[in-house]
Amino acid sequence: xxxxxxxxxxxxxxxxKSKQAAGLSGVREAATRGFRLLQQGKSSIKAVEAAVIEMExxxxxxxxxxxxxxxxxxxxxxxxxxxxxxxxxxGVALVRRTKNPISLARLVMEKTDHALLAGKSAERLxxxxxxxxxxxxxxERVYQWKQAKRxxxxxxxxxxxxxxxxxxxxxxxxxxxxxGALAIDQNGDLAGADSTGGVSLKLPGRIGDSPILGxxxxxxxxxxxxxxxxxxEIAMRLVVSKSTCDAMRSLTxxxxxxxxxxxxxxxxxRGLGIVTLDRKGRYGVAHNTPHxxxxxxxxxxxxxxxxxx
Ligand code: ASP
Numbered sequence: 001x002x003x004x005x006x007x008x009x010x011x012x013x014x015x016x017k018s019k020q021a022a023g024l025s026g027v028r029e030a031a032t033r034g035f036r037l038l039q040q041g042k043s044s045i046k047a048v049e050a051a052v053i054e055m056e057x058x059x060x061x062x063x064x065x066x067x068x069x070x071x072x073x074x075x076x077x078x079x080x081x082x083x084x085x086x087x088x089x090x091g092v093a094l095v096r097r098t099k100n101p102i103s104l105a106r107l108v109m110e111k112t113d114h115a116l117l118a119g120k121s122a123e124r125l126x127x128x129x130x131x132x133x134x135x136x137x138x139x140e141r142v143y144q145w146k147q148a149k150r151x152x153x154x155x156x157x158x159x160x161x162x163x164x165x166x167x168x169x170x171x172x173x174x175x176x177x178x179x180g181a182l183a184i185d186q187n188g189d190l191a192g193a194d195s196t197g198g199v200s201l202k203l204p205g206r207i208g209d210s211p212i213l214g215x216x217x218x219x220x221x222x223x224x225x226x227x228x229x230x231x232x233e234i235a236m237r238l239v240v241s242k243s244t245c246d247a248m249r250s251l252t253x254x255x256x257x258x259x260x261x262x263x264x265x266x267x268x269x270r271g272l273g274i275v276t277l278d279r280k281g282r283y284g285v286a287h288n289t290p291h292x293x294x295x296x297x298x299x300x301x302x303x304x305x306x307x308x309x
Contacts, residue, residue, distance in 0.1 A: 030058075
């Protein structure tokens with residue numbers, strides 16, 4: 001029997017002082033909820049889904065209720081989940097009204113033959129299975145969206161300078177607070193899950209890394225599990241979650257996470273965080289953003305939570 005472990009994160013980026021305590025308590029609650037399920041003998045898939053639901057329902061995080069808004073002020077959330085035992089996994093994108101996008105991703109993984117569904121049609125699948133709906137667009141995010149738009153109009157370029165030029169010729173400070181979870185259960189089965197409102201002021205229709213297997217997340221019992229946060233375009237172009245898992249063939253979870261972030265810094269600059277879990281139940285955390293809010297629980301170390309690695 002393997003000793004269960006869970007690691008969750010609440011997003012890479014710049015966590016303002018005013019939100020740090022709430023972020024840390026949110027990741028602790030999510031990790032504790034997932035770990036309790038693992039201790040009861042439940043699967044790692046159940047544990048990561050439950051941990052992510054906890055964070056989707058917590059408005060401090062940019063996922064589910066509390067998702068950031070795109071350029072025109074709408075929620076278009078993404079989520080992904082992967083089972084390391086079967087190497088089946090799936091994502092959903094452009095979700096507007098499903099209360100827990102992670103549960104919709106699990107439905108796609110378990111009930112369909114597909115690995116990615118988007119938009120209204122994806123949400124119809126959720127309706128058919130009775131997934132609850134909710135208004136994911138919360139007043140605080142509308143306020144932040146107005147402020148971010150104002151900054152953009154004043155010329156603050158953020159992570160998407162080309163979009164700004166495009167918007168100016170035709171016509172947004174980014175990042176943060178995405179959530180993710182990785183777990184290993186007592187059978188040694190690994191799983192990963194993530195969920196996000198995406199980057200704020202993204203163009204409508206933009207899909208990030210979170211629902212894309214290999215980019216936003218990856219899990220394979222033979223090597224390990226990883227989930228990324230930060231600028232999704234970096235994670236997709238460098239396929240960071242799969243390549244980090246591959247690195248765990250010879251490196252520990254922490255070594256693989258650090259190696260990936262060093263590689264990203266050299267090749268693409270700042271804007272990425274990653275958490276990892278290897279087959280031995282060791283976790284790793286690395287980021288080149290100011291913060292990465294995370295919590296992990298193992299039998300030996302108990303609950304650990306931090307805003308840095
Ligand atoms: N990776 C997410 C995205 O690009 C955002 C984040 O992690 O904060 O959609």
